[in-house]
Amino acid sequence: xxxxxxxxxxxxxxxxxxxxxxxxxxxxxxxxxxxxxxxxxxxxxxxxxxxxxxxxxxxxxxxxxxxxxxxxxxxxxxxxxxxxxxxxxxxxxxxxxxxxxxxxxxxxxxxxxxxxxxxxxxxxxxxxxxxxxxxxxxxxxxxxxxxxxxxxxxxxxxxxxxxxxxxxxxxxxxxxxxxxxxxxxxxxxxxxxxxxxxxxxxxxxxxxxxxxxxxxxxxxxxxxxxxxxxxxxxxxxxxxxxxxxxxxxxxxxxxxxxxxxxxxxxxxxxxxxxxxxxxxxxxxxxxxxxxxxxxxxxxxxxxxxxxxxxxxxxxxxxxxxxxxxxxxxxxxxxxxxxxxxxxxxxxxxxxxxxxxxxxxxxxxxxxxxxxxxxxxxxxxxxxxxxxxxxxxxxxxxxxxxxxxxxxxxxxxxxxxxxxxxxxxxxxxxxxxxxxxxxxxxxxxxxxxxxxxxxxxxxxxxxxxxxxxxxxxxxxxxxxxxxxxxxxxxxxxxxxxxxxxxxxxxxxxxxxxxxxxxxxxxxxxxxxxxxxxxxxxxxxxxxxxxxx
Amino acid sequence: xxxxxxxxxxxxxxxxxxxxxxxxxxxxxxxxxxxxxxxxxxxxxxxxxxxxxxxxxxxxxxxxxxxxxxxxxxxxxxxxxxxxxxxxxxxxxxxxxxxxxxxxxxxxxxxxxxxxxxxxxxxxxxxxxxxxxxxxxxxxxxxxxxxxxxxxxxxxxxxxxxxxxxxxxxxxxxxxxxxxxxxxxxxxxxxxxxxxxxxxxxxxxxxxxxxxxxxxxxxxxxxxxxxxxxxxxxxxxxxxxxxxxxxxxxxxxxxxxxxxxxxxxxxxxxxxxxxxxxxxxxxxxxxxxxxxxxxxxxx
Numbered sequence: 132x133x134x135x136x137x138x139x140x141x142x143x144x145x146x147x148x149x150x151x152x153x154x155x156x157x158x159x160x161x162x163x164x165x166x167x168x169x170x171x172x173x174x175x176x177x178x179x180x181x182x183x184x185x186x187x188x189x190x191x192x193x194x195x196x197x198x199x200x201x202x203x204x205x206x207x208x209x210x211x212x213x214x215x216x217x218x219x220x221x222x223x224x225x226x227x228x229x230x231x232x233x234x235x236x237x238x239x240x241x242x243x244x245x246x247x248x249x250x251x252x253x254x255x256x257x258x259x260x261x262x263x264x265x266x267x268x269x270x271x272x273x274x275x276x277x278x279x280x281x282x283x284x285x286x287x288x289x290x291x292x293x294x295x296x297x298x299x300x301x302x303x304x305x306x307x308x309x310x311x312x313x314x315x316x317x318x319x320x321x322x323x324x325x326x327x328x329x330x331x332x333x334x335x336x337x338x339x340x341x342x343x344x345x346x347x348x349x350x351x352x353x354x355x356x357x358x359x360x361x362x363x364x365x366x367x368x369x370x371x372x373x374x375x376x377x378x379x380x381x382x383x384x385x386x387x388x389x390x391x392x393x394x395x396x397x398x399x400x401x402x403x404x405x406x407x408x409x410x411x412x413x414x415x416x417x418x419x420x421x422x423x424x425x426x427x428x429x430x431x432x433x434x435x436x437x438x439x440x441x442x443x444x445x446x447x448x449x450x451x452x453x454x455x456x457x458x459x460x461x462x463x464x465x466x467x468x469x470x471x472x473x474x475x476x477x478x479x480x481x482x483x484x485x486x487x488x489x490x491x492x493x494x495x496x497x498x499x500x501x502x503x504x505x506x507x508x509x510x511x512x513x514x515x516x517x518x519x520x521x522x523x524x525x526x527x528x529x530x531x532x533x534x535x536x537x538x539x540x541x542x543x544x545x546x547x548x549x550x551x552x553x554x555x556x557x558x559x560x561x562x563x564x565x566x567x568x569x570x571x572x573x574x575x576x577x578x579x580x581x582x583x584x585x586x587x588x589x590x591x592x593x594x595x596x597x598x599x600x601x602x603x604x605x606x607x608x609x610x611x612x613x614x615x616x617x618x619x620x621x622x623x624x625x626x627x628x629x630x631x632x633x634x635x636x637x638x639x640x641x642x643x644x645x646x647x648x649x650x651x652x653x654x655x656x657x658x659x660x661x662x663x664x665x666x667x668x669x670x671x672x673x674x675x676x677x678x
Numbered sequence: 679x680x681x682x683x684x685x686x687x688x689x690x691x692x693x694x695x696x697x698x699x700x701x702x703x704x705x706x707x708x709x710x711x712x713x714x715x716x717x718x719x720x721x722x723x724x725x726x727x728x729x730x731x732x733x734x735x736x737x738x739x740x741x742x743x744x745x746x747x748x749x750x751x752x753x754x755x756x757x758x759x760x761x762x763x764x765x766x767x768x769x770x771x772x773x774x775x776x777x778x779x780x781x782x783x784x785x786x787x788x789x790x791x792x793x794x795x796x797x798x799x800x801x802x803x804x805x806x807x808x809x810x811x812x813x814x815x816x817x818x819x820x821x822x823x824x825x826x827x828x829x830x831x832x833x834x835x836x837x838x839x840x841x842x843x844x845x846x847x848x849x850x851x852x853x854x855x856x857x858x859x860x861x862x863x864x865x866x867x868x869x870x871x872x873x874x875x876x877x878x879x880x881x882x883x884x885x886x887x888x889x890x891x892x893x894x895x896x897x898x899x900x901x902x903x904x905x906x907x908x909x910x911x912x913x914x915x916x917x918x919x920x921x922x923x924x925x926x927x928x929x930x931x932x933x934x935x936x937x938x939x940x941x942x943x944x945x946x947x948x949x950x951x952x953x954x955x956x957x958x959x960x961x962x963x964x965x966x967x968x969x970x971x972x973x974x975x976x977x
Contacts, residue, residue: 308787309784327751327753331753332753401749403718456776456778457818460775460815462775
């Protein structure tokens with residue numbers, strides 16, 4: 132007995148140019164049987180008509196091409212960010228605009244903890260929005276002097292701790308001479324710790340342990356809840372360690388009958404040779420399931436622009452900071468690319484500065500000559516500073532790009548003023564240039580660095596507004612249609628999944644974002660405000676209200 | 679109280695011979711229990727015959743040495759090393775080809791129970807100058823050289839004398855005259871790389887007779903101005919590469935002096951220690967007489 136459900140909707144945006152909007156979609160076995168009007172769909176035989184979405188707008192399930200499952204775990208800590216942000220359970224946490232407000236929220240959380248020794252952890256602090264006023268250990272001591280406290284910054288690269296935490300980490304002493312540990316007038320650390328090497332000894336005492344980037348079972352489930360809330364049905368975990376235990380856990384959790392998202396974890400190229408990494412991923416690929424798409428690699432070429440660790444071409448940083456750091460040598464990347472191309476494994480490479488982008492382009496070119504692979508779809512992740520010539524090279528090499536559109540809103544003002552200066556700030560995350568050059572493009576949130584929410588990301592690419600409300604880079608704005616493509620088929624393409632997801636047409640997975648508002652009608656200015664009712668993933672319905 | 683665990687950082691760009699050096703040190707550990715931390719396990723390629731046992735995280739090596747990879751968590755790996763029983767005598771970090779060694783040493787200095795034993799940078803005599811001009815890696819290579827307390831100019835067998843002399847001159851110029859040891863196939867007296875070898879009394883003088891290095895112990899019985907002495911030992915004139923040992927300060931306190939190239943530090947030591955500084959230097963320059971003379975001036 133064939134089981135077909137036909138859903139009616141106010142409007143179905145298909146992303147299929149042959150029939151851009153339809154009124155009905157038929158689903159069978161978790162796949163799209165047909166999209167069209169009811170009379171067309173009825174020709175497939177018996178069906179059940181489901182009118183749940185009769186007043187909703189459907190579009191293809193959204194695809195987030197660069198995020199980290201850690202977002203799910205972090206929500207167990209106290210949110211200390213400047214902007215309002217929704218947690219997995221739907222609570223909207225107000226943004227905190229002053230240090231007093233942050234300390235207040237931490238105090239509220241502190242009194243809830245019974246165990247006097249237990250740490251108190253917060254996350255998403257960003258002093259940039261508070262006139263760069265630094266949080267000190269004395270501030271955090273006012274929350275508790277006896278319990279270790281740590282608050283992670285939004286960037287993930289700075290940790291603020293209290294005196295007790297410094298004591299436990301052995302850093303509450305004078306005479307420290309380290310660029311990552313600023314000292315106060317009294318010669319003791321101020322409580323700000325920069326970089327993983329300074330964060331780790333103290334971090335373990337304040338709840339930020341060594342495997343911070345690994346998500347546990349609960350974190351993975353919470354992460355998926357955020358997906359439903361934001362219309363996402365396929366999402367990446369862009370730098371996973373993927374040890375045996377982690378893979379088992381991910382297979383098990385994503386395999387739960389009601390797990391609502393398809394997770395694409397990329398093996399982090401770190402701590403193993405290119406050959407070991409490629410061999411491992413070839414093995415992992417055979418274990419992939421529909422909801423856990425193992426079999427891809429993420430490499431990191433440089434650091435971050437706001438951390439001044441990105442590798443910049445001349446003339447370097449606007450404020451004169453020395454050039455940043457390489458995280459992987461060109462020789463290692465060259466070997467990785469060759470082996471991965473030979474094995475048919477895709478590699479995504481993080482580059483932030485334009486010198487890092489240049490290095491990757493120059494390294495991939497000869498590898499492709501040795502190992503021609505027209506459909507490799509190797510993708511540059513972030514690639515924030517690429518100029519037009521670099522996009523042309525990407526095109527020549529058949530590369531894809533996933534631009535960090537959200538960054539523009541959150542740190543655009545800093546880039547203009549401090550890191551790269553006006554001219555280069557205007558071209559950052561050059562969506563229009565990418566598209567006009569013909570480089571397949573996605574846009575991303577890098578959650579938890581910025582909040583997960585493809586409609587916000589699309590809004591960022593359409594409007595290019597910074598947090599202070601300036602339009603930065605009028606020329607690089609893209610239209611709503613292009614932005615919606617980027618968060619569906621565009622992102623799917625960078626993952627070799629555009630044949631399965633990203634549009635509503637026959638044969639594809641029945642993955643839908645179910646919306647209260649029509650993103651093509653609401654207007655570019657309001658794209659971020661599109662209300663999400665929930666998702667359909669593989670034909671299964673997930674309502675936000677029932678999470 | 680257990681003395682802090684000494685940590686040497688070995689750096690240098692890809693292909694400079696770091697892995698070969700590690701194997702050489704393991705082969706010549708002479709009873710010293712070394713713990714080797716490498717960025718990536720696969721890169722290490724420990725010689726098969728040295729390996730006693732192997733699991734995911736740690737390789738056990740003949741003579742009580744161990745080796746493990748730290749990936750992105752150096753601090754965690756160091757803390758693990760400190761928990762080993764028995765504790766290793768010395769930790770050696772092989773940093774990745776693109777790492778900034780001073781950043782690694784800085785991180786080590788933050789950890790209680792550890793002390794840094796200097797930064798030794800390997801440079802490939804044949805390619806170092808072209809690496810330093812590389813469009814992408816040039817500044818990283820130069821930063822690595824400038825972080826060095828001691829530079830091992832390796833693969834000297836691959837270049838002719840004129841090239842070697844020119845390279846040495848160039849390295850000296852780039853680094854403002856850091857101590858340079860020549861080697862081929864990473865064969866270096868272990869004392870150059872690891873200060874712990876200096877004070878292992880059982881080890882005696884370096885057994886690399888062919889080397890241009892010499893080791894001697896100088897005993898200063900009179901109290902000395904510790905800092906002046908340390909500064910002089912680290913000066914260029916005496917030709918010392920490393921020095922480590924105990925003296926009595928002008929206020930009568932037993933003091934440990936440690937010199938690595940031009941870097942020196944002093945710290946208080948237990949009263950029961952015997953005076954004596956083990957010095958490693960260039961054979962053509964080092965002189966017991968000169969060192970003692972400086973000791974007398976400082977006293």
